[in-house]
Amino acid sequence: MTEVLVRPLTRDVGELAEKMADLLASAVDVLEVTAGLEAEGIGDRAARLYGYDDVFLLAERLYEGSVRRPSRAKKAANPWVNGTGVLHDAGRYALRGLLFGLPGAGYLAVHGLLGQRSAGLVLTLSLVLCWPVSQGVAALAYSRREFEDTKRVLRLGLVYGLPFMIVVSVGIGFWHGASAAVVVVACAQSFYLLSASAALVTGGELLLLLALLPGVVATFAGLPGQLLIVGWAVTGLGVLLIAVDRTRVPKAHRTANGGISWIAVWTITPNALFGLVAGGLLTFTIVSAYGGYGAPPEATSAAMVALSASMGPAEWVLYAFRARGHELLVASRSVREFRFRVRLTLIDLMGRFMAALAVLIGGAIVVADLPDSSIGPFVCYLLLGGALVIALMLQSCGRNAVSLGVCAATLALEAGVLLVARPDPSKVQLTGAVVLFTVLLVHTVTVLGRATAHR
């Protein structure tokens, strides 16, 4: 047997128990104590110095001579709370809402173009088709753990997504006989959407606001045509600089996970498709109008801008729901208790969001000085906004299929009814919104009330 060069030390089990107190208090069995002793270098030879034949027997003696009193595990950080404080969060989400709504000023700037043949349709279709691309790229970027990988995905999204959207916009413009100016605006719109996604995903909200200001100020100040163009050109340049800066990854920082695999694309496909379907639901009356089904209600544009701005509060609602869900999981001692409390939270947060959205849409309609007949679009976009937020909640809890399926089915039904019976598109959209909101709300209260939805 090999000689081990030990120093002559007196070993006392009581002292050892004291030294290993934390291990003994939280051990689940004797083997855990054995493993802990061996990790401290106490094997069979050392056990003999304590008077035991092997480390298992020593562990048994220590385990039996101690009381299990595990210290409370350190409370794990809530993954849905970033710890920057309520006021900071409120400001950030309000700013994001503003950034979602402000680009609407761009349409005011090009209102002269909108009178051209098919201009509105080309801009709407290219916008709706760009949504899935920007949504998909953002979802993919958010899925990366390393910030450098996130930026690289956003860069790839721009490098491949923008040329794709330019081809799509040119194709749509050509198909509908739109002017070159309209096609250029459609391309600029795609460029903005993809760049803004990069800025928003990487926390560049303030930079994006600064970039938007020249164009927005020039528009609302009613500056003459050439100055207006200069204003938006400065905005475009600013957005370009942001896009380059927020997606730049030095070669030395690139990792093997920075690319985009087909598996990753498949994973985010539901998010991308949801962007497409949501676009279809929101622009239903606008697109229908170009199909000869009658003009959309006058309040539609104002309601859509308000709804865009509400996506800031919507994000807050999503994070608040996930954060509260996590807190309740940690605090609840029974599944029944958890279900009851998380459903109450869901209803409470949705109520708050709907109230905020109602104020935004109502305010937009009043500011736009639109007629009293706006009650229809008001209710319709209120319910559509609510439905989309519920769908996003489902997605955030990994329930992509139902949210996408119900939204797609509603859009298909709306289109089917319109094609077959030719009713007023705004009534079809309103009915669809009522059904969609009701079905999704009932489903969500049921499904997201389950503990397993909050893994």
Add this chain to the structure above:
Amino acid sequence: MNITLVTEGTYPHAYGGVSVWCDQLVRGMPEHDFHVVALTGTGTEALAWEPPGNVTVEPVPLWGPRPPGRGGASREFEGLFRVLLDLCLTGGTPSAGELFPSVLRGLYDLGGLSELLAGEGPVEWLMAAWEGRDLPEGVEPTVHDALTAISLLEHALRPLARHVPRADLTHAVSNGVTVLPALAAKWTHGTPFCLTEHGIYLRERYLGYGKGYSWPVKALILAFLRMLCAAGYQAADLVTPGNRYNQRWETRCGADPGLIQTVYNGVNPHEFPEAAGEPDRPTLSWAGRIDPIKDLETLIKAFAIVRDDVPEAVLRLFGGGNAEYREKCLKLAADLDVTGHVTFEGRVEEIRDAYVAGTVVMLSSISEGFPYTLIEAMTCGRATVSTDVGGVTEAVAPNPNSPEDGECGLVVPPRDPEAMAAAAVRLLRDPEERAWMGTVARRKALEFFTVDQAVASFREIYSNLASGVVKA
């Protein structure tokens, strides 16, 4: 012969001692076809090894998307799963040894386990099971605990979801979840299986789950793994640990001592020729992965003591790894005023250079199986000072064919800087003992720890198991 080799987090997706061993095995037996079932994280990991032509690789991700299944609740599933929870919460009573494998098989036969475990039922059943238990003071399981525990079980059981092709033999390269494909093959086709352990899977899980999980989660998962390991030991036709020291845990956890055969790791002697000469300055060298389990802090403390007696001594540490731990070690060296004399050399192209660089080669780990670094240093003819962990004493014990030659290296208790320093000083000061120890170490390594011997042992084991002969 078609052999299913099951690995977890090692070959062919990661480097390390176990991967080296797997590579030696599959390359050493080109006459057999190996189907490597590699339990991985997400399934997107790149290959770290280029498998030879007789090897196919099937990654089985434990943490990727859930495997498909029919889902929903079934009375049979509920019944079986409640029994499993009961076994886990009672801490594995004597009857668990028989009941656990049959419950596991019942769950395997049901199929679609991942989907079944994704439902709300298992969480409710676990909460209900916890309600009636006597738990330690202050322990109150939450829904989050139940969700975490069920999720860990679901991931652990994923290897049971794969289709089990027929093979002549399954060779599991560790216990725990790695034995699940071996158990499935045995249940489905009656395939014999060999279980090799380099470290002790269960001991490592005890240390791993000791931190980070709440007590109820830890208790449940460790009870599950304890019963799974016992099932692995009991179902294996032969257990082949990498050292005799491991047998203590194996027999304690249910392995039949009559079915245990130790097979030592081996190195290729051509890659580790005898070192010619010694470095100019008295040098202690160390090679390996920089990690807390290697306890470099004790080594640095020992080195500081060594310098009191041998002031010109230096310590050279070879290898990459945990940067945070490296910083901690550097700070310790600074605190002990030996900064300029301790150098982290990083990885080296040829690991032999790390051994040749030392007058004495050190191993300070608090846990090891049968360390390659030790037998490689011995093959180079270097004298060693090692901690008393795993199979270290077996490696450096006197050669049984020439016991009069004496020890092939010095062994000291782990976490004992004074003892380690005393041993190092003894060898640094005595060139004759050092040279003799290096000579007998090389002689023993060439006689007992070569890759050819390790491969030949497994060739015979495979042949015996496939033909129904079990000879430990």
